[in-house]
Amino acid sequence: MTRFALDAATARRILGSHSPAEADDTSVRARYAAVVWSHLVEPGDGVAGRLVEAHGCVEALELAVGGAATEVLTRRDLDEARKRWMPRLDADEIARGLRTAERRAVSIVTAADAPWPEQLDDLGIHAPHCLWVRGAPGVLSRLHPSVAVVGARAATAYGEHVALELAADLAGGGIPVISGGAYGIDGAAHRAAVSVGGTTIALLAGGVDRSYPAGHAGLIDDVARSGAVISEVPCGASPTKWRFLQRNRLIAALSDAIVVVEAGWRSGSLNTAGHAAALSRPIGAVPGPVTSAASAGTHRLLREYDATCITSAADVRELLGLGIAPGDARGAASGARTDDTTRVRDALSTRAGRSAAEVARRAGMSVEDVAAVLGLLELEGTVESTPTGWRMPRSAR
Template identity: 50%
Template sequence: MTLFGLDETRVSELIAGVRGGMPVDALATAGEVFARAAWSGIAEPGDGTAGLLVASLGASVALTAILEAWSPVRIGALVRDVLADEPGAPDVVFATSPSSDHTEADADTSAELEQALDAGLQRWRPRLNSGDVIRSLQQAARVDARLLLATDTLWPAAIDDLEQHAPLALWWRGVPGALAALPNSIALVGARAATGYGEHIAMEASAGLVDRGFAVVSGAAYGIDGMAHRAALASDGMTLAFLAGGVDRFYPSGHDSLLTRIVAAGAVISELPCGAAPTKWRFLQRNRLIAAASAATIVLEAGWRSGSLNTAGHASALGRPLGAVPGPITSPTSAGCHRLIREFAAVCVTNPTEMAELVGERSIQVPLDFCDTDAGPGPIPRTSDQVRVFDALSGRTPRTVADLSRRAGLSTSAVRGALGGLDLDGAAQEREAGWVRRA
């Protein structure tokens, strides 16, 4: 068996450093583990097409398919065969027009699947680099990071509720007991620019929940997240941080010591391989993991358009209980919490006891993008492709469309389309050597 031109012995050596002596069962052969590690860097977080492909064919076969340049028609046929033969396999989530003719409907579904696979291949192929995979595995071994698969005992089963958008693997550093505590955890999220009021509430909430036996989950950002983690550690409790980049490069850098303490007593988790840089798009996708892994989500302090509301949207869409802490009506940093309570029926919670009572309750569905709607006058929101391309641009060094495609994880045609919008917006500018980000 070879993958990326590496023989089985070399593959086994590379994965040994990130499995920590964990047994490899029949469902997780050396090649499958290596392929999962590779896919974590090839596909962007939340890539549903990659999730469907890997779930249907297995990571190793799916990787072989793009390495050997299989056509979308061939891959689509294999995926459809698997889905037809296995009742428990994930559904192909592609909308089709109602039709009484099943043959025509099947043809429409096949065409949409092949179109999605074709777009996916254009996103993934620029990132096919064995050197990147080898470096990420070697770096993970150096920092004592581990690769967690869905077949492992410690895998947080609640994340599987994300279905084909679930992570293909998880990289983590810390103590195994922290991962085991996730089913009994509550996410505490909020504004980076937190007020003294917000930080006080975060400290009281985190300490109170830890005293009641809950683990505290957050994103390690400045403000509310950082205070929630610190209070949990100060109370000798369990806390876990989900990152938007590799677990070898702590972000924000100002929380390096905090994240080091979390590794010693809890866990730091990411779906991205070591060496991966955090981007705005990855922060938004990271939020879905915080919401999915926790039994409930509490927004402690958030502005009208805070990213914490994105986490709340994911929690609600997954059927997780959602709570919000009210603040002074004159404080813009609590406007998002008030909006959750008023418009989306989040449960108003004011102390750790009320937060603990949320577990087991149901919350209503909140649109995932509601934090970007009804926000009053302002710039037109960027599309997800524009966000990813803007993150990939440099303010100094011109970058070609091909380079941006690799960095953003998008096809070249999608990059060109996004650049057109950014150019009209005044956010990007084309130069002779490539595109740059405008100040």
């Protein structure tokens, strides 16, 4: 094991390409210290947060390594914390994580960087020390407004359909959609946002270099191309139950509102809603059949936690404090989405494939609007893309 050092030369060497060439020694040391903290602590460690808040990343790390007394922690508290942290203080392991990040085109974003999402500061001493990001880090500074669409992994067809509709409408209208990359509602929300060319953010409980769940590897790659995949734990870190629960606080903090589409009575999505409530983020819940166990949690939010009833993207925009978007204004009262879907369906053939431009001409709509509707219909399985263009399966008529 290489002896740990925090001097600027060592920090520059280990950070490698993650250290901006123009950064001064103080900035480089602070950047390296933030990365080290992300290796040492479990997400949400308030003791580390208090130390960093009071002394900054570098001095806090020096105190942690040296074990000296500090005004914000008793010697006993610091000694107990060091028992958790010091076994992970391995310069070689930290260097390996950084090299993996470099190979996988993963960026590191700290509170000193322009892309840092300031809304994470609402977490106080429980804020992450840095973010590991696959995709475009700049998108993190453009998340106002944004909405988290979350829900059960074991979602019903109804829940996935609603998540698709909401996310496609919102992302297609320029509102980033945030979720957790999981099966069920999360996956439906990400797929819909990607399909309409919108921005979507996935928060992972493990390192961003390994897709979890593995069955969503392709989807998570798509999310990284259209937005960003983020974690507060370094490359190589495994997702654990605790990290999933703590990941939920990041979903809540990054979003301007949370919409729970489906959730069981004890669903992890209710944990996300709890974090949202603690951060004073508005909460929406989609009602479901009263006989469905998959909606018991959303009904609980509506009944006990004063959540707003969400039945459409227009409701979500209202939750965000926005006016009706131009695309929705066409039909908030008259059912524009239904009308547009009908017009696109009418412009398709069951025999010959037609380009989006041809469908737009026949439907009397813009190519952009048609592309958004076709993407949603493809996700629903009611249209298909063929080498000759879009067409409708005979059974769908």
